[in-house]
Amino acid sequence: AQKVTQAQTEISVVEKEDVTLDCVYETRDTTYYLFWYKQPPSGELVFLIRRNSFDEQNEISGRYSWNFQKSTSSFNFTITASQVVDSAVYFCALSEADTGGFKTIFGAGTRLFVKA
Amino acid sequence: DTEVTQTPKHLVMGMTNKKSLKCEQHMGHRAMYWYKQKAKKPPELMFVYSYEKLSINESVPSRFSPECPNSSLLNLHLHALQPEDSALYLCASSQAPAGGADTQYFGPGTRLTVL
Numbered sequence: 001a002q003k004v005t006q007a008q009t010e011i012s013v014v015e016k017e018d019v020t021l022d023c024v025y026e027t028r029d030t031t032y033y034l035f036w037y038k039q040p041p042s043g044e045l046v047f048l049i050r051r052n053s054f055d056e057q058n059e060i061s062g063r064y065s066w067n068f069q070k071s072t073s074s075f076n077f078t079i080t081a082s083q084v085v086d087s088a089v090y091f092c093a094l095s096e097a098d099t100g101g102f103k104t105i106f107g108a109g110t111r112l113f114v115k116a
Numbered sequence: 117d118t119e120v121t122q123t124p125k126h127l128v129m130g131m132t133n134k135k136s137l138k139c140e141q142h143m144g145h146r147a148m149y150w151y152k153q154k155a156k157k158p159p160e161l162m163f164v165y166s167y168e169k170l171s172i173n174e175s176v177p178s179r180f181s182p183e184c185p186n187s188s189l190l191n192l193h194l195h196a197l198q199p200e201d202s203a204l205y206l207c208a209s210s211q212a213p214a215g216g217a218d219t220q221y222f223g224p225g226t227r228l229t230v231l
Contacts, residue, residue: 033217043204045159045222091158095217100171101147102217106158 003027004094004107012113013082021077021110023092029053032096034068034075039109040088048090051075082114119143120223122207128229131197137226139190139207148190149220150182151206159206165190197230204228 003026013019025034036048049059051068059066063080079086092107120141129135139148147166151159164172165184179201181193190207204225210218 035219037222042224043227044224045206045208047219047221050217050219098172101164101166103161103164103172104217104220105161109158 004092004105006090006092006107006110008110009108010111010113012115014115015084016081018078018080019082019112019114021079021090021092021112023075023077023107025073025075025092025094027073027094027096029096032094033102035093035095035104036066036075036077037091037093037106038088039091045091048077079112082112084114084116087112087114120207120209120221122205122223122226124226125224126227126229128231129194129197130231131199133197134193134195136194137192137205137207137228139192139209139223140188141209141221142188143209143211143221144187145209145211145221146187147210147212147218148184149208149210150190150192151208151222153204153206153225155203163192194228197228199230202228202230 005024032053034051038046038048049066056068065078067076089109089111091109093104095102095104123138149164150162152162153159161174162176163182168184168187179196183191204227206225207223208220210220
């Protein structure tokens with residue numbers, strides 16, 4: 001069974017602080033995919049990043065960076081110099097093969113508040 | 117263009133009503149998804165369509181009936197819903213369902229209230 005744990009329910013930071021959102025996953029498959037999505041108050045899920053299980057390279061995109069470590073089954077997300085517009089719920093998700101295709105399961109989400 | 121559209125944005129219905137949610141994408145994606153999201157919870161997969169055929173049904177009650185008339189359209193027909201079915205219903209699409217988990221692009225959702 002697959003499982004995604006986002007232990008931080010809510011995080012509150014002041015603008016310009018760095019913040020790391022944790023994600024730990026469980027899977028028995030060797031081939032799987034990890035995602036981060038952002039859900040602002042408007043409700044739409046916005047794709048941020050996709051990683052496959054064979055690519056452990058960390059990635060940086062502007063103020064966003066991701067640290068994928070298979071040894072600890074973690075895929076953490078860091079926002080550098082946070083801004084008020086970063087306030088949202090962030091979901092980590094895991095996709096792995098299942099009968100009928102790939103199934104995606106989401107973590108519980110971390111609600112990030114960035115105060116001005 | 118990574119746009120998935122959903123209509124209506126909001127829907128209020130009684131328990132005896134029949135209504136439909138609509139989802140559309142013009143990205144040439146061949147997989148489409150329905151998710152249900154309760155307040156302060158993560159999205160939960162309901163159905164997956166792959167090349168216009170239902171490939172995954174997560175044991176969803178029959179009062180929810182999905183339909184994929186063509187590769188761009190996905191409907192969710194609702195009948196005899198319960199108040200606990202009130203939620204945000206999200207549609208998503210991805211390029212191809214086979215060979216790996218492609219990125220899913222989500223629509224803005226339909227916020228459903230069942231009275």
